Amino acid sequence: MDNDKPRMDWSIQQIAALAGTTSRTLRHYDAVGLLAPSRIAGNGYRHYDDAALVRLQRILLLRELGLGLPAIAEVLDHQESAADALAAHVAWLHSERERLARQIASVENTIATLDKGETIMAEKMFDGFDHTQYKDEVEERWGKDAYARGDTWWRGLGTAGQAAWKERVGALNRDWIAAFAAGTEASSAEAQELARRHVEWLTSVPATPASAPGGDVRGYVAGLGEMYVADPRFAANYGGSEGAAFVRDALALYAEQNL
Amino acid sequence: MDNDKPRMDWSIQQIAALAGTTSRTLRHYDAVGLLAPSRIAGNGYRHYDDAALVRLQRILLLRELGLGLPAIAEVLDHQESAADALAAHVAWLHSERERLARQIASVENTIATLDKGETIMAEKMFDGFDHTQYKDEVEERWGKDAYARGDTWWRGLGTAGQAAWKERVGALNRDWIAAFAAGTEASSAEAQELARRHVEWLTSVPATPASAPGGDVRGYVAGLGEMYVADPRFAANYGGSEGAAFVRDALALYAEQNL
DNA sequence: CCTTGACCTTGACGCAACGTCAAGCTTTAG
DNA sequence: CTAAAGCTTGACGTTGCGTCAAGGTCAAGG
Incomplete structure (x- = not known):
């Protein structure tokens, strides 16, 4: 009866604990316009409801996947099709991985050179x-x-x-x-x-x-x-x-x- | 004959060009104590000699391999065996690459979920x-x-x-x-x-x-x-x-x- | 009434490694 | 003499918050 519309009202610490993050992060998201509190009391305290919690969960999920905050905002606010954004993101991840592969090859190459000829880099x-x-x-x-x-x-x-x-x-x-x-x-x-x-x-x-x-x-x-x-x-x-x-x-x- | 002791004296722009970097970077290295100019003229201009150039080359080499400036300083100043430092570094690179692999799997997993049932990640x-x-x-x-x-x-x-x-x-x-x-x-x-x-x-x-x-x-x-x-x-x-x-x-x- | 103490607020610095103006002085070329 | 280079220091921006710092709010207890 009364549970159809869950009217939740959490403090910043509480919602942070619920979502597994920190109050500092919440304030940051508020500052950058990613997630505003659902209500601000007369004393300035931030309060969040269940809708805010849902949004926060989504933000944290996307963040775990490696997306930047602007990208997350794009997905959540301007119907940026999560699938598309993630597809683009995964492409970037692949290129990063390749870059690391090359750097690893380069470093190992250098190590081999150092091991072989003790001529420390630079001279000849x-x-x-x-x-x-x-x-x-x-x-x-x-x-x-x-x-x-x-x-x-x-x-x-x-x-x-x-x-x-x-x-x-x-x-x-x-x-x-x-x-x-x-x-x-x-x-x-x-x-x-x-x-x-x-x-x-x-x-x-x-x-x-x-x-x-x-x-x-x-x-x-x-x-x-x-x-x-x-x-x-x-x-x-x-x-x-x-x-x-x-x-x-x-x-x-x-x-x-x-x- | 006269080239045995190269007495070089380059301006900041010149040595930057020689090493393939920028003057801003040189000033930065000076500021953080990684590479000081060999001489500072009366007008405050920085001047570098060939010893500084050699050091700069080493810095840039290590930097390209992905080492941080503090790590580079460690290698160059406190006999930190370049091979050891690089070996540790390559281990870190590998772990980063694995992390990316897991993230890629995770993102692709999410994409697949999105494509299948449009149940956007609210389930979580x-x-x-x-x-x-x-x-x-x-x-x-x-x-x-x-x-x-x-x-x-x-x-x-x-x-x-x-x-x-x-x-x-x-x-x-x-x-x-x-x-x-x-x-x-x-x-x-x-x-x-x-x-x-x-x-x-x-x-x-x-x-x-x-x-x-x-x-x-x-x-x-x-x-x-x-x-x-x-x-x-x-x-x-x-x-x-x-x-x-x-x-x-x-x-x-x-x-x-x-x- | 006053004092903790817990929780809240708004700044502001720090991190990595510079890129990028900005304002101003020096030297060189014309 | 002046304009064009080239140099200087200073300071902000970048990414996502962690970490004090200084101070207001509120409920409980002496």
């Missing part, structure tokens, strides 16, 4: 990179002038600058290898971000057409990718020919879409 | 147990004093204790429902084990006669079983009246044989 992080080693290639492909300019730039860096630059290359290569080892797609956002970094790196070297004012950056990047695959010395930097192919594909796609 | 209401909701019943059946004691006990648990307790109730109820759904007999070992857990749970609540020193535990348990069937609010916790009847029978048998 990238032993495979000897500037003059590619003198002939550079001259042949992009002209003597290019090499001369590059050489001047390189020696101008000083040993510290060179170490820094090599370290940067090493980090980039490690990330490429990690991404490849994790089975990342060349078209994925991660691979494309690597491609962006790669191009950024290329254009920072004044010895290449990529950094020339009117240079054909796009064609240069594409050609470079092919060289990575064809030349075993380069391919070695990317985990062999397959890894290099992965780099090439990612670079090609990036060049096509962004350059 | 009350976790099957709302303490104050049954105030009247408790007072009527076992006296006002009992409710007061129970309420005191309940609030004395603290949020953590309450959450744990509710989780326990939830697990018990889920197991009851699962057993009922599986067609388990009330007299079976499984059902009797559930009944034992149920009584154990009841006697842990000081608000009931079950936990009183000379209380009539047996009669209490029997009466409680009847109430589960008669009261739809309780019955709902056990999969409807039939499920509740199953619980009642199992409890009655257990009380008869063991109490």
